Amino acid sequence: MIEGHGDDLYRYERPIIANFSSNVYDGISNKRLRRHLSRLLQQEDCIGSYPEPQPYSLEKALAGKLHVDVRNVCVTSGATAAIYLIAQTFHGSTSAIVQPTFAEYADAAGMSAHRVLSKYLTGNEEADLCIEEGVHLVWICNPNNPTGVVLPKDFLKRICQENPDVVFVIDQSYEDFTQKALFTSKEVVDNHPNVLLLHSMTKHFAVPGIRLGYITGAASLLDHVKTHRMPWSVGRLASESGLFLLSEEPEPFDLAELLRESQFLRDELRKIAGLEVWQSDTHFMLVRMRYGNAKALKEYLAEEHGILIRDASNFEGLDEHFFRVATQQHPHNILLIEALRQWMES
């Protein structure tokens, strides 16, 4: 899907002052990275030479940090590129996608001629564990976009173990924004040869302008995926950004505080008549309006308040009443609450 994602600020003439539309948190500063890149740009060859044919140095640094071998890491030009790479690797397979979720799994699978099935989790564990005959890939976003839900780790372990011939692609792009237990790369490498974990450096370091993500998994599986990468797949400034971000102490970022603020936002939105707010295990949340539609709300908030939300009506299984917001810093959240109250009351 090209249009219809969040962070579409470029569509509005009025400057956006508070952006709830992508799941990037504005409480993380990318200033040190920008300063580092500026310094690098004083050297002629930082862009005057080809990047490494594959981003070996960054893969080595990540492997060290994650306590796995370099064969267990595959860096890509963003987590979305990882999704397309995996879909291409298994061209013509059958994919089951746990819905509603990020649209790119279905798009990438469709583009690579997969047969695509939707799977909805019902909460009935025995039924949910059953993977339809013939399915070769299962795509799970965890924490899930747009709901923010994290699946119980024991359930995930069981479903992976009970279906050893199925490859599970588990997208942990939002792994740094939850306190719920998730797979670690080391666990997957040691115990789950049929799991590929996707990771985003975008979300973690709040630099979506630089496309950088990675896959971790068993060497034999990942070797196969890597044969489908083209040379120079990651540019110099992107790989240098990754190396810098790994070498630095992380920016101070208080997850517990962000999740408390997220609960505050949820509580306040629930007080507004006509809004239903889903429980979430992370900092973003799905909201349903009992009346009115998300598209009109989005235009109103952008034009009248300089606030950007994500119209979630284009997620499979959702309709025109749904929108998604990611918690930002407190003053911006207050702006959102007030603006939503005005709209719903009018």
Place this chain on the structure above:
Amino acid sequence: MIEGHGDDLYRYERPIIANFSSNVYDGISNKRLRRHLSRLLQQEDCIGSYPEPQPYSLEKALAGKLHVDVRNVCVTSGATAAIYLIAQTFHGSTSAIVQPTFAEYADAAGMSAHRVLSKYLTGNEEADLCIEEGVHLVWICNPNNPTGVVLPKDFLKRICQENPDVVFVIDQSYEDFTQKALFTSKEVVDNHPNVLLLHSMTKHFAVPGIRLGYITGAASLLDHVKTHRMPWSVGRLASESGLFLLSEEPEPFDLAELLRESQFLRDELRKIAGLEVWQSDTHFMLVRMRYGNAKALKEYLAEEHGILIRDASNFEGLDEHFFRVATQQHPHNILLIEALRQWMES
């Protein structure tokens, strides 16, 4: 092909002082671009927001410059990404590749399950015009890498017109480094609905660290190719680089002088006993050693002289005696000539 391309400086401990191994010309400065990017990096949102879902602004700027419609331009993350994108778009086709040439056409086609045929041009125009039954795509590099040869424009026009059901992918990555007549984007859009032209911003502006290329062609054909792009395929710093480079006066760059220097280098290399130097229409050239092999020569030049050349033995149709060099500025060319003389005489 991941390993075995040029510009593999990272493999050597000794600093490389003269790099003939990629076809990037060191007489072009990227200083203004580096200064521009440094300034951009003072703004938080230059990397703190997502790039455009597709690089619309850059495509619009290119369309204006090339006097075509925006639908006739498809920007990619490097010309190599354009090759893989086209191969994916025509998954499972039959591709004929004019050899010897850049390895990525065959690799990309193979990765997308094409049947891949090699076609060698013999100089017998009638035989060369004949495309084998069942071939859907023909890949031509023009000027060709590694030979530097430009095909006569009339021949190219005829072969495209006489095979209207075949898609011709003509890679003009080196278009700014020859005085021979080539297709313009406007010509292709107006007259050749079955041609896709590939272009590189890397070569033109000597910034291979930033991955940026584009395809031009008929809207109906390119619309189809664009359906195979993923969102956010080009990062913010890359698209901003492209916009800057298009808005600026080009760096002073004297092509006639570079080609004269290239002829000087060819003439000098021909004086060295045991070297055969191919005629070329551009600034790089293919050389065959009558004895010894290119791999050993490459190691010797890197370790003893800090000079990097391209071992060309891995091009289809070439053997261990071939290497490729791209003309650089005069003092570096003298270093190369002297070092080669020493090696061949010893």
